[in-house]
Amino acid sequence: MITVYVPCDSAALSIGADEVAMAIECEAALLGLEIDLVRNGTRGMLWLEPLVEVATPAGRIGYGPVRPEAVADLIAAGLLDGADHELNLGVVDELPWMRDQQRLCLARVGITDPLSPEDYVANGGNAGLRRALSMPPADVIAEVTESGLRGRGGAGFPAGIKWKTVADTEDDLKFVCCNADEGDSGTFADRIVMEGDPFSLLEGMTIAGYAVGASEGYIYLRSEYPDAAATTGQAIETAREQGWLGDDVLGSGFKFDIHLRLGGGAYICGEETSMLESLEGKRGMVRAKPPIPAITGLFGRPTVVNNVLTLTSVGAILADGGQGYAALGLDRSRGTQVFQLAGNIKHGGVFESAFGISLEKLVNEYGGGTLSGRPLRTVQVGGPLGQYIPADGLDIPTDYEAFAAAGAMLGHGGIVVFDDTVNMASMARFAMEFCVAESCGKCTPCRVGSVRGVETIDKIVAGVDRDRNLTLLNDLCDLMVDGSLCAMGGLTPNPVRSALQHFPEDFSTLEAGQ
Amino acid sequence: MTIQTTTDLQEVVEAVVREHRDERGPLLVVLQDIQRRMGHLDPDVVPLVASALNLSRADVHGVVTFYHDFHEAPRGAVTIKLCRAEACQSMGAEAVVAEVKDLLGIGIAETAADGSVSLDQVFCLGNCALGPAAQINGRLYGRVDRDTILDVLRSDLQGETLSEAP
Ligand SMILES: Cc1cc2nc3c(=O)[nH]c(=O)nc-3n(C[C@H](O)[C@H](O)[C@H](O)COP(=O)(O)O)c2cc1C
Numbered sequence: 001m002i003t004v005y006v007p008c009d010s011a012a013l014s015i016g017a018d019e020v021a022m023a024i025e026c027e028a029a030l031l032g033l034e035i036d037l038v039r040n041g042t043r044g045m046l047w048l049e050p051l052v053e054v055a056t057p058a059g060r061i062g063y064g065p066v067r068p069e070a071v072a073d074l075i076a077a078g079l080l081d082g083a084d085h086e087l088n089l090g091v092v093d094e095l096p097w098m099r100d101q102q103r104l105c106l107a108r109v110g111i112t113d114p115l116s117p118e119d120y121v122a123n124g125g126n127a128g129l130r131r132a133l134s135m136p137p138a139d140v141i142a143e144v145t146e147s148g149l150r151g152r153g154g155a156g157f158p159a160g161i162k163w164k165t166v167a168d169t170e171d172d173l174k175f176v177c178c179n180a181d182e183g184d185s186g187t188f189a190d191r192i193v194m195e196g197d198p199f200s201l202l203e204g205m206t207i208a209g210y211a212v213g214a215s216e217g218y219i220y221l222r223s224e225y226p227d228a229a230a231t232t233g234q235a236i237e238t239a240r241e242q243g244w245l246g247d248d249v250l251g252s253g254f255k256f257d258i259h260l261r262l263g264g265g266a267y268i269c270g271e272e273t274s275m276l277e278s279l280e281g282k283r284g285m286v287r288a289k290p291p292i293p294a295i296t297g298l299f300g301r302p303t304v305v306n307n308v309l310t311l312t313s314v315g316a317i318l319a320d321g322g323q324g325y326a327a328l329g330l331d332r333s334r335g336t337q338v339f340q341l342a343g344n345i346k347h348g349g350v351f352e353s354a355f356g357i358s359l360e361k362l363v364n365e366y367g368g369g370t371l372s373g374r375p376l377r378t379v380q381v382g383g384p385l386g387q388y389i390p391a392d393g394l395d396i397p398t399d400y401e402a403f404a405a406a407g408a409m410l411g412h413g414g415i416v417v418f419d420d421t422v423n424m425a426s427m428a429r430f431a432m433e434f435c436v437a438e439s440c441g442k443c444t445p446c447r448v449g450s451v452r453g454v455e456t457i458d459k460i461v462a463g464v465d466r467d468r469n470l471t472l473l474n475d476l477c478d479l480m481v482d483g484s485l486c487a488m489g490g491l492t493p494n495p496v497r498s499a500l501q502h503f504p505e506d507f508s509t510l511e512a513g514q
Numbered sequence: 515m516t517i518q519t520t521t522d523l524q525e526v527v528e529a530v531v532r533e534h535r536d537e538r539g540p541l542l543v544v545l546q547d548i549q550r551r552m553g554h555l556d557p558d559v560v561p562l563v564a565s566a567l568n569l570s571r572a573d574v575h576g577v578v579t580f581y582h583d584f585h586e587a588p589r590g591a592v593t594i595k596l597c598r599a600e601a602c603q604s605m606g607a608e609a610v611v612a613e614v615k616d617l618l619g620i621g622i623a624e625t626a627a628d629g630s631v632s633l634d635q636v637f638c639l640g641n642c643a644l645g646p647a648a649q650i651n652g653r654l655y656g657r658v659d660r661d662t663i664l665d666v667l668r669s670d671l672q673g674e675t676l677s678e679a680p
C-alpha cells in the first residue's frame with residue numbers, strides 16, 4: 001500500500017491541508033487505489049504547506065504547496081509514484097533546508113503520526129526516559145547540568161541548576177510546570193512540537209519529575225492554540241493507557257501524572273509567577289521574587305517551571321548523553337535552538353540548528369529575504385519585548401551573550417522580518433499599546449507608563465513639542481526599566497528605543513489616523 | 515437562541531463545579547467550562563460560583579475581568595479573531611483589521627446588533643509565517659484578506675443573513 005502524508009499541523013490546516021487530504025482520499029477512492037493516508041506534523045517549511053509527501057523507495061518525495069483543486073491533476077500525473085511535476089520538490093530530507101538542520105527537538109516532528117505510540121517508540125521515543133529511570137535522580141540532574149541546557153522560554157537560565165534547587169528542597173509534594181503560553185509574536189515552535197510530537201514533551205516532563213522528586217505535572221497552554229490542546233490532551237490519555245504516565249511509569253515504580261490547563265488569553269501569564277497564579281485559578285498577577293518558584297512555586301510547593309522546548313530537549317539529552325549535547329553550540333549557549341522565521345519572509349517556518357548560526361544567514365539564506373521582494377528594513381528577534389535590529393546589523397551569531405552584546409535579545413528564538421514599508425513610529429507605539437493591553441497592573445511604571453508612552457509617541461509624530469516629548473519618552477523608558485517588577489514593563493522600552501535609535505526619521509511624520 | 519433562566523444557570527454551575535471538584539485551584543477551569551457551555555459568563559454566574567467554591571464574589575469577579583477570554587455579554591454566532599501582533603502587521607494585518615471592521619460595521623470587541631458576528635483582536639495565533647492570521651470559530655486561517663474572511667463568514671453563517679455595512 002502507498003503511504004501518503006498530509007500534515008495536521010494547524011499552520012498547514014490554516015491554508016487548506018484538510019481539504020487537500022480529503023481530495024486525495026476521494027481521488028484515490030475514485031481510481032480504486034488503496035492508500036494509507038497519514039496525518040503527520042509539519043516538516044517546518046511552512047511556505048510549502050500544504051506539503052504532501054509520498055513514500056517511495058528513494059525516500060519521501062514532497063509536493064507543495066498543494067491546493068485542493070490541484071489534487072486530481074497531481075494524482076493523474078503520478079503523485080502516488082513520486083512522479084515528476086512542477087510541484088515535485090524531490091526527496092524532502094535532501095532539501096537544503098532539511099539537510100542543514102540539527103533536529104533534536106524536532107527529530108520526529110513531521111516524520112511520524114503525532115499520536116501513534118508505536119511511531120513514537122519506533123523513532124527513538126522514550127529512550128531518554130528509560131535511561132533516566134535506570135539512573136539515580138541526582139545523576140539525571142548532573143547530566144542535564146553537563147549538557148549546558150538553558151531555558152528556552154527567554155531568560156536562558158540553566159535548567160540543571162533550577163532542577164537541583166527543586167530536588168534539594170524537601171517536600172512531600174512537588175510539581176513540574178510546563179510553560180506553553182508561547183505568547184510572543186513570531187514564535188510557534190512550542191505549538192509545532194505539541195501538535196507534531198506531543199509525547200516528547202510528556203517524556204521530558206516525566207524525566208524532570210523523576211529527577212526532582214515531583215509527582216504531578218501541569219502544562220499551561222495558551223487558549224489561542226485549540227489544535228495543540230486537542231493533540232496534547234489525547235497524547236496524555238494515550239500515555240496513561242501505555243503506562244508512560246501513572247502509578248508505575250514504564251514499570252519503574254515511579255509515579256507521575258500530567259494535567260493540561262488552558263490559559264485565559266493573557267500574555268502576562270507566560271511570565272512564570274503569573275502562570276503559577278493562573279494555574280492556581282487566580283488572576284495572573286506577577287509575584288515578587290524571591291521566593292523563587294523552585295522553592296515556593298505552585299500552591300507554595302517546590303516547582304520546576306520550564307518552557308516546552310527546554311523540556312523536549314531533555315529527552316534527547318538523556319537519550320544520547322549530556323556531553324554530546326554540550327558539544328553543539330557556542331560559548332555558553334549549548335545545544336540547539338529551534339529558530340522561527342516569521343513575518344514578511346519568503347521562506348518562513350521552523351529551523352533547528354546549533355547555536356551560533358548567524359541571524360543574517362537565517363534570514364537571508366534560509367529565509368530567502370522578504371516575501372514582498374522589497375528591501376528588508378528591520379528584524380525583531382525575541383518577541384514583542386525584543387529590539388528592532390536594522391538590516392545592516394544582522395551579522396550576529398545566535399548566542400545569548402552575543403545578542404546581549406549587540407543590544408538585542410534572542411528570547412524564544414522568534415525572528416520577525418519587516419520590509420521597507422514598515423513605519424517604525426507605529427511599531428514603537430504598538431509596543432506601548434501592547435503593554436497597556438497586557439500589563440498585569442501591579443506596578444505603576446508599567447500600567448500607567450505605557451499609557452503615557454502611547455500618548456507621548458502620538459505627540460512626537462504629530463510634531464507637538466517634539467524635543468520636550470522625546471525627552472519625556474526617554475524618561476518614561478528609564479522609569480519603566482528601573483521601576484517595573486517584571487520584564488513586561490522592564491523590557492517594553494527595548495522595541496521603543498531601538499526604533500528611535502535606528503529609525504529616527506520615522507518619528508517626524510505619521511499619516512493621520514495611524 | 516434560548517434565554518437562560520437563573521435555574522438553568524444554577525444547574526450548569528453545580529454540574530461544572532461537581533465535575534472539577536477534585537482539581538487543584540479549580541476556579542479558572544470552572545469559569546472556562548461554564549463559558550464553554552453557556553457561550554458567555556452572565557454576571558449572575560459570579561455569586562453562584564463564589565458560593566459553590568466557597569470563595570468571595572470579589573475573587574470570582576476579579577478572575578472574570580482579568581482574562582481577555584471571558585465575556586460577560588452574549589457573543590455572536592461567529593467569532594472572528596484577527597491577529598494584530600508584529601509578524602502579522604509586517605504582512606498588512608492592520609489593513610485587514612480596518613477592512614473587516616468596515617465590512618461588518620463593528621469595532622474590535624464588539625458584536626453585531628443582529629447577533630451574527632463578534633470581532634476580537636488577538637496578539638499572535640502561532641501562525642506567524644503565514645500571516646495575516648485569523649481564527650474564526652476556533653479554526654485557524656492563514657494569509658487572510660477581507661475576501662477570505664467574508665467567504666468563511668458566509669459559510670459559517672450558512673443561511674443566516676449577513677448585512678453588509680454601507
Ligand atoms: C512578560 C513575559 C512573558 C513570558 N512568556 C513566556 C512564554 O510564553 N513562554 C515561556 O516559556 N516563557 C515565558 N516567559 C519566561 C518565563 O517567565 C520563564 O522564564 C520560563 O518559563 C522559564 O522556563 P525556561 O527556563 O525553560 O525558559 C515570559 C516572561 C515574561 C517576563
Ligand code: SF4
Nearest residue numbers: 440442443446486489
Ligand atoms: S511590570 Fe507590568 S506586568 Fe510586570 S508585574 Fe509590573 S505591572 Fe505586572
Ligand code: FES
Nearest residue numbers: 597602639641642
Ligand atoms: S503574529 Fe499573527 S499569528 Fe503570530
